Amino acid sequence: MSLASRELPSVAATMAPPRSPADTPAGAISGPSWLNNLRAMLAKELLLEWRNLSRLGSVALFGAVTLVLFSFVAPPQAGARRMATAGFLVLALLLSSTLSLSESFRKETHHRALTGLLLVPVAPSAIFIAKAFANFFQLVLLAPVLIPVALVLFSVDLTATSGVSYPLLQLLAVWALASAGLAAPGTLYAAMTSDLRGRDVVLPLLFFPLVVPVLLAAVKATALVLSGDAMGQLGSWNLLLLIFAVVHGTLGTVLFGYAVEES
Amino acid sequence: MEPKLESSAVAIRGRGLGRRFGRRWALAHVDLEVARGEAVLIAGSNGSGKSTLLQLVAGLYQPTHGSVEVLGRPSHEQRRTVRRSLSLLAHDSYLYASLNARETVKLWAGLVGRPRSDAELAALLEEVDLADPSLGAVAGFSAGMRKRLSLLRVRLEEPQIVLLDEPFSALDSAGRLMVESWIRELRAAGRTLLIASHSIERSARLCDRGVVLDQGQIIWRGPASALAKRKMEPR
Numbered sequence: 001m002s003l004a005s006r007e008l009p010s011v012a013a014t015m016a017p018p019r020s021p022a023d024t025p026a027g028a029i030s031g032p033s034w035l036n037n038l039r040a041m042l043a044k045e046l047l048l049e050w051r052n053l054s055r056l057g058s059v060a061l062f063g064a065v066t067l068v069l070f071s072f073v074a075p076p077q078a079g080a081r082r083m084a085t086a087g088f089l090v091l092a093l094l095l096s097s098t099l100s101l102s103e104s105f106r107k108e109t110h111h112r113a114l115t116g117l118l119l120v121p122v123a124p125s126a127i128f129i130a131k132a133f134a135n136f137f138q139l140v141l142l143a144p145v146l147i148p149v150a151l152v153l154f155s156v157d158l159t160a161t162s163g164v165s166y167p168l169l170q171l172l173a174v175w176a177l178a179s180a181g182l183a184a185p186g187t188l189y190a191a192m193t194s195d196l197r198g199r200d201v202v203l204p205l206l207f208f209p210l211v212v213p214v215l216l217a218a219v220k221a222t223a224l225v226l227s228g229d230a231m232g233q234l235g236s237w238n239l240l241l242l243i244f245a246v247v248h249g250t251l252g253t254v255l256f257g258y259a260v261e262e263s
Numbered sequence: 264m265e266p267k268l269e270s271s272a273v274a275i276r277g278r279g280l281g282r283r284f285g286r287r288w289a290l291a292h293v294d295l296e297v298a299r300g301e302a303v304l305i306a307g308s309n310g311s312g313k314s315t316l317l318q319l320v321a322g323l324y325q326p327t328h329g330s331v332e333v334l335g336r337p338s339h340e341q342r343r344t345v346r347r348s349l350s351l352l353a354h355d356s357y358l359y360a361s362l363n364a365r366e367t368v369k370l371w372a373g374l375v376g377r378p379r380s381d382a383e384l385a386a387l388l389e390e391v392d393l394a395d396p397s398l399g400a401v402a403g404f405s406a407g408m409r410k411r412l413s414l415l416r417v418r419l420e421e422p423q424i425v426l427l428d429e430p431f432s433a434l435d436s437a438g439r440l441m442v443e444s445w446i447r448e449l450r451a452a453g454r455t456l457l458i459a460s461h462s463i464e465r466s467a468r469l470c471d472r473g474v475v476l477d478q479g480q481i482i483w484r485g486p487a488s489a490l491a492k493r494k495m496e497p498r
Contacts, residue, residue, distance in 0.1 A: 032374065032375065032376030033376075037374065039373075040370060040373040040374050043370075044359075044370055047362065047366065048359065048361050048362070051361040051362075051400075052361060107359060110360055111355055111356045111357060111358045111359070111360065111401075111409075112353075112355040112357055113357055113358060113359050115323065115355065116355075116356075116357025116358070116416070117357075118346075119321060119323075119350070119351055119357070120346070120371075120374045120420065121342070121343045121346040121347065122374055123343075261342070262323065262324055262325055
């Protein structure tokens, strides 16, 4: 049946009463709730991530290649090698995150889909939280690839670690906290640079100095897991990572609207 | 000058509206009032400021000078509230390339708070000839298919005010008839329309008034029927 011959259903019959601010008390915001926005945004992010799983594979491969390159300059002594492993592992996460973050907004700028969301209007805070969660999830998914690759390449035996119970779980916890610390500010900065011509260069320039505390805390915490935590310092470094993630997550939630809308 | 309307009767009011991009004024000193339920056609050559005007009304840009109000509210300062009452069909489709048509419509329906059943989604997609699952993701759609899907988004939003930027472009003759029929339905339902179009004759039949923009300024205003007869002077 052609479009021309098809009668459209009457607008009056199919449409609910039109949305209008004039129908609501002054200042009141009607329409879908914030939670409804967040739910829809999370579902959209997960669906898009599922569609682009190959991209995640590419990022993981990039991280693994980075570790291989680092292995050529790793010190030969076992003790020094363990310390270096922590740094190399966190650097691999950081470098992979810039690829992942930059790419996460490419699909929003193509056809200006993000503008479409703002026009609905979807709450910018809901867009940010869903996007930051998706970025965090992607970085966490790198752990099953990059951690074993690092342990094998740098010949680190986790069972030989002293003063740390369940070292693999502790390592995963540090990884997750570091991922949150990178995803929260990274999502905001990726949004701010998404419309720029040189965004792939500008994003790391802005992002790297900001996440130095994450880098330091994650390297220290990872080193403690790999080399032993005789003084019980691991919890403090993990707490620092958590605080950084929460502060930047809150800032991102508040500031995202300003980053993506013309003020 | 057009006669002043009572505030309660005004859907869109722009006063001394101007917008500059770099050194170029895309729009300058535009005064425009659109009454509730009225349909106004904006004509003009490429780069005359039609799209900028619609995006200013939607609150996507802040005016460099002047102001624009939608239903009595400043469109940029209160953009979230204002956007609940309007929908913009723009040159960009605002679609996700990785999603297919059904997923896209389901997403929009969820976002506007009116989730649809699978049968309802299928019926909506059937209306715009995009129900075939084998069409795949939006990335593989032609410009016309993306336009039809974007039109469905505007319909789902069920706004009081509809801003249409080149609604007939990229569509085949059947698609253009569909849009024409849809605009007539919107008019019958009392919606306010602001249509920017190069299809003057077709659009003028659907509108009450017309304005012509040239280099960002209104150079003519009058009944839409007169606009259709007016010879469009090149810049």
